[in-house]
Amino acid sequence: MPVKSDHRSVDPAAIAMLKIADQNDIDNIWERLEKQQPQCGYGQLGTCCRICTQGPCRIDPLGEGPTRGVCGATADTMVARNLARMAAVGSSAHSDHGRKVALLLKAVATGENTDYQIVNEEKLQGVAAKLGISADGLTTLELADKVADAALDCFGSQTEAAIQFAAAYMPKRLQEQLGKAEVALKDITGARIGLMPRGIDREAVDILHRTHFGCDADPLTLVAQTVRCSLGDGWGGSLIATELQDILFGTPTVRTIKANLGVLDAEMVNIIVHGHEPILSEKVVELARSAKMNKAAEAVGAKGVNVAGLCCTGNEILMRQGVGVAGNLLHSELAIMTGAVEALVVDVQCIFPSLADLSSCYHTQFITTSEQVNIPGAIHMQFEEHDADKIAEQIVQRAIDAFPNRNAAKVYIPQETAEAVVGFSVEQILAALGGTPAPLVEVIANGTIKGVVGIVGCNNVKVKQDLFHQELTRELIKRDILVIGTGCWAIAAAKAGLMNLDAQELASPGLKAVCKSLGIPPVLHMGSCVDCSRMLVLAGAIADHLGVDISALPLAGSAPEWTTEKAVAIGSYFVGSGLPVHLWPAPPILGSPAVTGILTEGSKDLLGGYFFVEEDPTATAERMLAIINEKRAGLGI
Amino acid sequence: MKVVTVGTGMASADFVQQLRQEGFADEIVMISDEPYAPYSPCVIPFYLAGDPLESVFWKGQDFYQRQQVTPLLEHRVVEIDREQRLVRTEQGASESYDRLFYAAGSRSWCPQADWMQTAGVFGFKTLTDMVAIDRYIGQQGIQRAVVFGGGFIGVDAALALHHRGIEVTIVHRNNRLLSQMTDVEGGQFATERLATKAGLDVRLHNTVEALSVDAGQLRGVTLSDGTTLDTAMLIVTTGVTPNSAPLTGADDGVSVSSELLSEAGIYAAGDVALTRHLVSDVPGLYATYPNAQQQARVAARHLVHGSAHYDGSLNTNVLQKHIDFPIISVGVFEGEPVTWCQGDLFRRAYLQDGRINGYILIGDTRNAGHIHHLYVTREPVDHNIAEILADRRGVSHYRNLMQLQTPVTV
Amino acid sequence: MKKIFVDYKKCVACKGCEIACAIQQHPSHNLYALVGDKKTQVNVRVLGVEHEAFPVSCRHCEPAMCLDACPSGAISRDPQTSAVVLNPDICKACAMCAMVCPFDAVSFKQTHRAQYGRTVAYKCDLCHERLQEGLNPACVDACHSNALVFKESDELSNQRAVQNLKVYLLGDEGEPPLFSLYRELRRKEFARRRSDKS
Numbered sequence A: 001m002p003v004k005s006d007h008r009s010v011d012p013a014a015i016a017m018l019k020i021a022d023q024n025d026i027d028n029i030w031e032r033l034e035k036q037q038p039q040c041g042y043g044q045l046g047t048c049c050r051i052c053t054q055g056p057c058r059i060d061p062l063g064e065g066p067t068r069g070v071c072g073a074t075a076d077t078m079v080a081r082n083l084a085r086m087a088a089v090g091s092s093a094h095s096d097h098g099r100k101v102a103l104l105l106k107a108v109a110t111g112e113n114t115d116y117q118i119v120n121e122e123k124l125q126g127v128a129a130k131l132g133i134s135a136d137g138l139t140t141l142e143l144a145d146k147v148a149d150a151a152l153d154c155f156g157s158q159t160e161a162a163i164q165f166a167a168a169y170m171p172k173r174l175q176e177q178l179g180k181a182e183v184a185l186k187d188i189t190g191a192r193i194g195l196m197p198r199g200i201d202r203e204a205v206d207i208l209h210r211t212h213f214g215c216d217a218d219p220l221t222l223v224a225q226t227v228r229c230s231l232g233d234g235w236g237g238s239l240i241a242t243e244l245q246d247i248l249f250g251t252p253t254v255r256t257i258k259a260n261l262g263v264l265d266a267e268m269v270n271i272i273v274h275g276h277e278p279i280l281s282e283k284v285v286e287l288a289r290s291a292k293m294n295k296a297a298e299a300v301g302a303k304g305v306n307v308a309g310l311c312c313t314g315n316e317i318l319m320r321q322g323v324g325v326a327g328n329l330l331h332s333e334l335a336i337m338t339g340a341v342e343a344l345v346v347d348v349q350c351i352f353p354s355l356a357d358l359s360s361c362y363h364t365q366f367i368t369t370s371e372q373v374n375i376p377g378a379i380h381m382q383f384e385e386h387d388a389d390k391i392a393e394q395i396v397q398r399a400i401d402a403f404p405n406r407n408a409a410k411v412y413i414p415q416e417t418a419e420a421v422v423g424f425s426v427e428q429i430l431a432a433l434g435g436t437p438a439p440l441v442e443v444i445a446n447g448t449i450k451g452v453v454g455i456v457g458c459n460n461v462k463v464k465q466d467l468f469h470q471e472l473t474r475e476l477i478k479r480d481i482l483v484i485g486t487g488c489w490a491i492a493a494a495k496a497g498l499m500n501l502d503a504q505e506l507a508s509p510g511l512k513a514v515c516k517s518l519g520i521p522p523v524l525h526m527g528s529c530v531d532c533s534r535m536l537v538l539a540g541a542i543a544d545h546l547g548v549d550i551s552a553l554p555l556a557g558s559a560p561e562w563t564t565e566k567a568v569a570i571g572s573y574f575v576g577s578g579l580p581v582h583l584w585p586a587p588p589i590l591g592s593p594a595v596t597g598i599l600t601e602g603s604k605d606l607l608g609g610y611f612f613v614e615e616d617p618t619a620t621a622e623r624m625l626a627i628i629n630e631k632r633a634g635l636g637i
Numbered sequence B: 001m002k003v004v005t006v007g008t009g010m011a012s013a014d015f016v017q018q019l020r021q022e023g024f025a026d027e028i029v030m031i032s033d034e035p036y037a038p039y040s041p042c043v044i045p046f047y048l049a050g051d052p053l054e055s056v057f058w059k060g061q062d063f064y065q066r067q068q069v070t071p072l073l074e075h076r077v078v079e080i081d082r083e084q085r086l087v088r089t090e091q092g093a094s095e096s097y098d099r100l101f102y103a104a105g106s107r108s109w110c111p112q113a114d115w116m117q118t119a120g121v122f123g124f125k126t127l128t129d130m131v132a133i134d135r136y137i138g139q140q141g142i143q144r145a146v147v148f149g150g151g152f153i154g155v156d157a158a159l160a161l162h163h164r165g166i167e168v169t170i171v172h173r174n175n176r177l178l179s180q181m182t183d184v185e186g187g188q189f190a191t192e193r194l195a196t197k198a199g200l201d202v203r204l205h206n207t208v209e210a211l212s213v214d215a216g217q218l219r220g221v222t223l224s225d226g227t228t229l230d231t232a233m234l235i236v237t238t239g240v241t242p243n244s245a246p247l248t249g250a251d252d253g254v255s256v257s258s259e260l261l262s263e264a265g266i267y268a269a270g271d272v273a274l275t276r277h278l279v280s281d282v283p284g285l286y287a288t289y290p291n292a293q294q295q296a297r298v299a300a301r302h303l304v305h306g307s308a309h310y311d312g313s314l315n316t317n318v319l320q321k322h323i324d325f326p327i328i329s330v331g332v333f334e335g336e337p338v339t340w341c342q343g344d345l346f347r348r349a350y351l352q353d354g355r356i357n358g359y360i361l362i363g364d365t366r367n368a369g370h371i372h373h374l375y376v377t378r379e380p381v382d383h384n385i386a387e388i389l390a391d392r393r394g395v396s397h398y399r400n401l402m403q404l405q406t407p408v409t410v
Numbered sequence C: 001m002k003k004i005f006v007d008y009k010k011c012v013a014c015k016g017c018e019i020a021c022a023i024q025q026h027p028s029h030n031l032y033a034l035v036g037d038k039k040t041q042v043n044v045r046v047l048g049v050e051h052e053a054f055p056v057s058c059r060h061c062e063p064a065m066c067l068d069a070c071p072s073g074a075i076s077r078d079p080q081t082s083a084v085v086l087n088p089d090i091c092k093a094c095a096m097c098a099m100v101c102p103f104d105a106v107s108f109k110q111t112h113r114a115q116y117g118r119t120v121a122y123k124c125d126l127c128h129e130r131l132q133e134g135l136n137p138a139c140v141d142a143c144h145s146n147a148l149v150f151k152e153s154d155e156l157s158n159q160r161a162v163q164n165l166k167v168y169l170l171g172d173e174g175e176p177p178l179f180s181l182y183r184e185l186r187r188k189e190f191a192r193r194r195s196d197k198s
């Protein structure tokens, strides 16, 4: 008996799996959320400080209790420090991912690593040109070495100048706008406050220093550094990850994939790769497709080896390899519950520690591979880039070995899948447009398309899974707004069929006509969460084309169903780049009137971008349309 | 004015305490066939299980002194002489009274009266029984025992003995233990857990048919299904009989008015009293402590002030001694059943006209007080009973009080 | 007599009261000794009721249903503070009290006070020992946002209070706008999460 609705998810596959979870009393994230109720308000408001051991201190939001921490910190200071730390962590996670790609490019360039190659020379040349590195007389590897050095320098640079990637990729007008904001900040605070990132690592460390006991207490300067650090992520770490991955693994091209748990195949050895980086997963896909491994799979009675992705690792390999994606964040436990997953192979970020216990109830091999992610109960198979082929083979073999232990009685794979046209890198979008943003600008200028909204997002168990993603997307495309995006939002949209060409029918007539003429869906998958940098680059290209600020463009961003500190960094670099950004759920800042004011109002004047919170998808779409119309009016279109 | 109580049990002790609280300063005599200070029969199984004897004296061992009472112990009342206002005892004493409080409770009923003469066969009602059982276990080194009768007291007895380390077989006529306080499904759910979680050896659809006795000493029992069990100890908990004969001439309870008077000058209360049910109005022997206490208090107030009213009795039972899964039973199991069951929790309410007629809660006490309140206040619950039964965290009462909406979920 | 009043709208769900109570009740009176100690007794439980939080503890009813139901003489009223106090030495864990407590204020486990190595009932004792030293109940002192207030309760409301929690609830007072916004957002978040409509 199929259950049609469930308060936990709108995804039919999830609903089917949750029924199984309920029947068998399988612990899951929704259950754990219930068990955590009620959750602490101080934490939700951001007014709990654990920075020194004189604390923890809490500022009662009602003004009944103490209004200052032991050191004298106010709610404003605490909230701002906590927020800054979130951004530092989020930026670090993205950027450290970028660093690994840069190090790999360096190793390939020097010949130290031969398991990987330069796959996309054209992109290499493009990146070099952008950075002002002359390719004259250099071999591919020599050029790669220079690009890798330039990237690595962005992490460790110790000068006051902006990092090379930001300086090269960020529109000049945005750089000027940030410069003006620096002056304004100096006028207000008297302090020299920079916004252009000087070094990716440095800006994160700056926050760690600044928020140490007894340093920065001013919510304004703390928020400014939050933005600076985040810009170092968006125009630095994440951008480097995206660009160099394109060099090493290829720039995504348009292709059709399948999304949802139905990509698992009951007759094959199923390997799910989960996490964020393509370095390992590319190899797993390569090996899984090899004749040798498929033979080995047949030897244990399977039809072959099937790889599926989850979360942003899934996005990386669907964009480049066309591998099906099993789901987004809230699918990670549900995937194991299908009983048909031989191995869940993870790298970094967004891996629930609960997966270890859950896997142990099945034959699933839960394999961690990064020295940064160790989970009690998991099998750790340390991944080494220089030995990638061998380790990937061992991992695939381990999955094959587990296949005979599969308990057929426990297998249930919900068959719902949707097709999605994916792979919209900036290069592909421009190619579809004929090599220049002009046609896009034109349809925006003549009002056929009113504007563009970029959505990124996780799943958040506090929000019904995918509901906000789907509804907001549907409402936007109904309003002549082209939707682009990344991360777990993109998987949600893919699962819902919104990235299918059929989805053109859901779009307003203007948008539909444009999509039809270009042969694209009205909802474009731009990649993983580090690929939010692609959205920045696209916005920059349009702004440059028109010769206006990004903040003047009819664009907006949104992070519905957001969960992680990475999302704080993304939201902040969007805002820092001049974009209005919607959030739901609310961030932990409402305990501070000052921080709330700065982020929702003050930043408008200073940066052009700002945050707003809205819990209803339709109301959010309306608000975005109003913002877009306001910007259009500003542009006189 | 001189007051005499027949019995020093729970009703009598509460009665005397209330009299003193209401300012009654005259003479009080309390008569019991047992040698003890007032004790709580509900607690006495714990003495067998290892708790110290003092802990059964729920109002303190110095109760008689504190309340300035003259106890007449080890005297069995056999006659009430209404003409002369005298209480006569088997031991030859007679005690005059102005007001009599009759609360002689009940005694174990045994299908074969002569079994009780056999060494090793015990009832399970009084502290005298417990002391005898305890001594016997010690002397005989008892390792295994048979409990005949799987009602509340039988299960209580079996669990206490089990807790003491004795292997217990419980024999019960019905298709489930606790058959009087459960419906079929609830009772079977409870029985299964009593067997698996509490470790009782349960023999259903069975009775003890015969004893094998050797020189007056029990050696074993034969069950109706033919099984024979070697045992030197048999606890008979097949039922109780109210000790009403000295007052009424028959052991079938004492009818009382809403002032707890059985006749002018004589109050009756506790397990011996026939009272009306608070909800159903049906008269009966509602033999639990809270009823005894309320009755005793009303009687005392009536005696002192000349007016007081007893609203009625409830049949509320809960068994949680020695186990971690309370079995709660209230009311009658008639009407439309609404059930929620998950894992080790079983909750069922019977509705009539949208109100709770009776309920069974097994596994936890989370919502018990809330449901009890809804039952007693006769609140219509047809719209939300399913949600209340399914509430594992105990939020429904608070949600109600905070006037929050019920979430719409599937 | 003074009682603990609850203004749940001010409850931030920080569970500071739970921790303070656990420390107060623990023989060590030390937070670090509580960690991993299964016998720790917590007499107040912050219950999530939809988007609201409610600190649930004994209301020290007058008359108290639990006291009247206890067949062991384990529950009594402290003459000085009017607290309804449960003596674990006498308690047999029979659950008669829990069966009738309208506030779900009685719990069971083997606490540090359980003498005979078995489960006993436990509940809030109004910190009557602290009260005798002139202190407030530990949970009240721990609550920074004044969701718990220890104050005089008049005779009349005592009588109404037995089964009516509302008497223990304090009235609305103005709250800071951002806090109202926070509560409103939480309400919406819960309503959406629980709702089946899509």
Ligand SMILES: Cc1cc2nc3c(=O)[nH]c(=O)nc-3n(C[C@H](O)[C@H](O)[C@H](O)COP(=O)(O)OP(=O)(O)OC[C@H]3O[C@@H](n4cnc5c(N)ncnc54)[C@H](O)[C@@H]3O)c2cc1C
Pocket (backbone or CB within 6 Å): B006, B007, B008, B009, B010, B011, B012, B031, B032, B033, B034, B040, B041, B042, B043, B045, B075, B076, B077, B078, B103, B104, B105, B106, B124, B125, B126, B153, B156, B243, B246, B269, B270, B271, B272, B287, B288, B289, B290, B292, B318, C071, C094, C096
């Ligand atoms: C093992 C067991 C467990 C129980 N558990 C619970 C429980 O958990 N919850 C609950 O609510 N109830 C329980 N009960 C029932 C509860 O104990 C009785 O409802 C309560 O004791 C009734 O009080 P009473 O004064 O009427 O009778 P009792 O307390 O039994 O007192 C009767 C008194 O009368 C004396 N007596 C009897 N005949 C004579 C005579 N002819 N002359 C002089 N004295 C006489 C007896 O010695 C005794 O002192 C339990 C009972 C038993 C036996």
Ligand code: SF4
Pocket (backbone or CB within 6 Å): C010, C011, C012, C013, C014, C015, C016, C017, C018, C046, C053, C055, C142, C143, C144, C145, C146, C147, C148
């Ligand atoms: S301490 Fe106060 S605010 Fe915190 S949970 Fe307890 S009652 Fe609520």
Ligand code: SF4
Pocket (backbone or CB within 6 Å): C057, C058, C059, C060, C061, C064, C065, C066, C067, C084, C100, C101, C102, C103, C104, C105, C106, C123
């Ligand atoms: S709240 Fe419950 S435990 Fe406390 S006095 Fe009232 S009935 Fe007793």
Ligand code: SF4
Pocket (backbone or CB within 6 Å): C069, C070, C071, C072, C073, C074, C075, C086, C090, C091, C092, C093, C094, C095, C096, C097, C098, C120, C121
């Ligand atoms: S559980 Fe303890 S306190 Fe509660 S009624 Fe039973 S003996 Fe009394």
Ligand code: SF4
Pocket (backbone or CB within 6 Å): C020, C021, C022, C024, C042, C043, C044, C057, C123, C124, C125, C126, C127, C137, C138, C139, C140
């Ligand atoms: S009054 Fe004392 S015992 Fe009761 S909940 Fe508060 S801290 Fe705990």
